[in-house]
Amino acid sequence: SAVISQKPSRDICQRGTSLTIQCQVDSQVTMMFWYRQQPGQSLTLIATANQGSEATYESGFVIDKFPISRPNLTFSTLTVSNMSPEDSSIYLCSVVDRGTEAFFGQGTRLTVV
Amino acid sequence: GQQVMQIPQYQHVQEGEDFTTYCNSSTTLSNIQWYKQRPGGHPVFLIQLVKSGEVKKQKRLTFQFGEAKKNSSLHITATQTTDVGTYFCAGTTSGTYKYIFGTGTRLKVLA
Numbered sequence: 164s165a166v167i168s169q170k171p172s173r174d175i176c177q178r179g180t181s182l183t184i185q186c187q188v189d190s191q192v193t194m195m196f197w198y199r200q201q202p203g204q205s206l207t208l209i210a211t212a213n214q215g216s217e218a219t220y221e222s223g224f225v226i227d228k229f230p231i232s233r234p235n236l237t238f239s240t241l242t243v244s245n246m247s248p249e250d251s252s253i254y255l256c257s258v259v260d261r262g263t264e265a266f267f268g269q270g271t272r273l274t275v276v
Numbered sequence: 277g278q279q280v281m282q283i284p285q286y287q288h289v290q291e292g293e294d295f296t297t298y299c300n301s302s303t304t305l306s307n308i309q310w311y312k313q314r315p316g317g318h319p320v321f322l323i324q325l326v327k328s329g330e331v332k333k334q335k336r337l338t339f340q341f342g343e344a345k346k347n348s349s350l351h352i353t354a355t356q357t358t359d360v361g362t363y364f365c366a367g368t369t370s371g372t373y374k375y376i377f378g379t380g381t382r383l384k385v386l387a
Contacts, residue, residue, distance in 0.1 A: 194373045205364060206319065206377040222277055255318060259373045264309065264321035265366070 165190055169256050169268030176246055176275050183242045184271045186256030191236035194259040197229070200270070201252045209254075212239040246275045278303045280367050280378040288384045295352040297381035299365035306370045308341055308348045313380075314361045322350075355385045 166189040176182050186195065195212040210218040210231055218231035233239040243250050256268040279302040289295050299308065307326045311319035323332055325341035325348060332339045338351045348365055362382045366375040 196374065198377075205380045206366075208374060208376065211374060257375075259375075263324060265311075265319075265375055266321070267318040270318050 165192055165258050165260055165266040167256055167258060167266055167268040169271055171271055172269060173272040174274070176273065178247050178275055180246055181242055181244045182246065182273060183240050184254055184256070186239045186241070186268055188237045188258050190260075192258040192260045193236075195233060195239045196257040196259070196265075197231060197239070197241045198255040198257060199252050200255060206255065209241070212241075243273065246273075248275045251275045278367075278369065278376050280365060280376050282363075282365060282378040282381050284381055285379065286382045286384070288386060289355050291357060291385050291387050292354050295355050295359070295383055297350050297363050297365075297383075299348040299350075299367075299378045301346045301367050301376075303346070303369060305345050305367040307368055308345075309366045309368075309375065310339060310348075310350055311364045311366060311377075312361050313364065317361075319364060319377075352383075355383070357385050357387055359383060360385050 168187040170185045197209040198206040199209055200206045208221050209224045210220040212218050212231050212233040214233045228244055230242045251274050253270045253272050255270045257265045259265050282299050309324045310322040313319045323339050328345050329343045330341045336353045340349045362380045364380045365378040
């Protein structure tokens with residue numbers, strides 16, 4: 164099973180600023196994803212992080228707001244840009260290896276004030 | 277786009293009672309997975325179903341995948357307080373490993 168380290172675990176940010184969340188996996192994985200989970204809600208897929216190329220975004224999410232990098236098979240970052248209180252949420256990194264179960268990081272709890 | 281709905285949204289049961297959550301997809305799925313998320317935690321994988329009509333059991337948990345591969349259910353027999361949490365189904369369509377999560381069912385077990 165993959166072990167995922169996600170940083171920071173939580174942060175309180177001022178509106179208009181940006182936060183970069185890091186996701187480090189202990190092994191090379193094929194697929195990495197970023198999800199958002201608003202309080203009491205389900206997980207919404209933001210994008211697929213593609214190694215060495217631009218991320219693939221889901222409907223409603225754009226690169227200018229959520230730039231993603233994936234320089235190699237074990238690491239990815241998600242930036243939440245120009246934050247507003249509506250961005251307050253838990254952001255989760257997820258990896259899928261060999262097409263089976265998804266493993267999740269512990270999540271980043273973001274509060275925008 | 278693809279939607280995955282779960283019912284009920286919430287369920288409170290007395291310890292020892294049974295519990296079932298149902299998952300319905302707007303599109304045919306190649307496989308479906310179930311996750312449990314404890315309060316304050318992240319989703320943890322429970323099981324994957326791939327075949328039409330498949331039934332799998334894990335101790336008190338029984339998982340079923342519908343014949344049309346558009347719905348699924350999770351049944352817990354004789355709930356315990358350790359079963360508390362939110363149960364999510366997550367489906368994928370052919371050719372992708374993207375998981376679209378269901379709306380979730382939050383289970384509370386009263387001792």
